[in-house]
Amino acid sequence: MSERSIVTKVLRYLKTVPGCFCWKEHGGMYGTAGIPDIIACVNGRFIAFEIKTPSGKTTKLQEATIRKILNAGGVAAIVHSVDEVKVILEKHGLL
Numbered sequence: 001m002s003e004r005s006i007v008t009k010v011l012r013y014l015k016t017v018p019g020c021f022c023w024k025e026h027g028g029m030y031g032t033a034g035i036p037d038i039i040a041c042v043n044g045r046f047i048a049f050e051i052k053t054p055s056g057k058t059t060k061l062q063e064a065t066i067r068k069i070l071n072a073g074g075v076a077a078i079v080h081s082v083d084e085v086k087v088i089l090e091k092h093g094l095l
Helices: 003-014 060-071 082-091
Strands: 020-024 038-043 045-050 074-081
Touching: 003 020, 003 038, 003 045, 003 082, 045 060, 045 082, 060 082, 074 082
Parallel strands: 045 074
Antiparallel strands: 020 038, 038 045
């Protein structure tokens, strides 16, 4: 499964979660490098998901950005499936 298809499935799932506002962050010359693929606010909590295929690797910049989000009190994670997203939301009491 491609990263793009995982992103699509995760977004489709998040849009069914009550109290969730989310979007796909697009890279490019006007974007900020290292920002996770999906940004969400669920019941007032900031959440960011970096989507990877099972063989995908994060960059140092992506890892640093995730650490910054966590240090700021947000939730951020590297995920490979909708099931992993569900686990993270449950862990933080958002489901």
